[in-house]
Amino acid sequence: MMKKLIFKFMLLMTVAFVATSCEKEELIGVDNLPSAADSFLKVHFKDINVLSVTRENEPLSGTEYKVLLGNRVEVKFDKNGNWAEVEALDNTVAIPTSFVLAPIVSYVKENYPNDGINSIDKEKHGFDVELTNALDLEFDNAGKFIRIDP
Numbered sequence: 623m624m625k626k627l628i629f630k631f632m633l634l635m636t637v638a639f640v641a642t643s644c645e646k647e648e649l650i651g652v653d654n655l656p657s658a659a660d661s662f663l664k665v666h667f668k669d670i671n672v673l674s675v676t677r678e679n680e681p682l683s684g685t686e687y688k689v690l691l692g693n694r695v696e697v698k699f700d701k702n703g704n705w706a707e708v709e710a711l712d713n714t715v716a717i718p719t720s721f722v723l724a725p726i727v728s729y730v731k732e733n734y735p736n737d738g739i740n741s742i743d744k745e746k747h748g749f750d751v752e753l754t755n756a757l758d759l760e761f762d763n764a765g766k767f768i769r770i771d772p
Contacts (some may be wrong), residue, residue, distance in 0.1 A: 656703025
């Protein structure tokens with residue numbers, strides 16, 4: 623019984639060590655971003671200073687980039703420089719919507735005229751959008767509203 627317990631504990635510790643050792647995070651210069659990410663920032667956040675850029679090597683998803691901007695907006699990019707998530711760190715602040723699909727922007731304006739988009743996250747099924755009123759909305763890949771996320 624004790625041997626099994628010790629073996630399970632050692633196995634768990636080994637898995638935890640391997641998982642954490644695979645994640646590597648390092649600060650890099652903005653000039654080390656993929657060109658698509660650099661272009662995205664220049665178009666949609668052109669007058670905002672970049673405070674920091676972090677490159678992370680995730681075990682499952684590969685390389686990701688996280689950019690913190692001077693307006694307290696964080697932008698995450700995939701390994702190719704495509705945006706994956708844009709989030710204002712202050713929950714009551716709206717992010718720019720120039721890169722958000724038009725149907726999503728229209729839906730939010732029509733149904734929540736007093737609120738803005740606080741964050742948007744690309745997911746397999748579509749988009750997860752959080753509003754400045756803390757409401758979480760789900761949209762499909764074409765920007766069609768699916769439901770309010772409970």
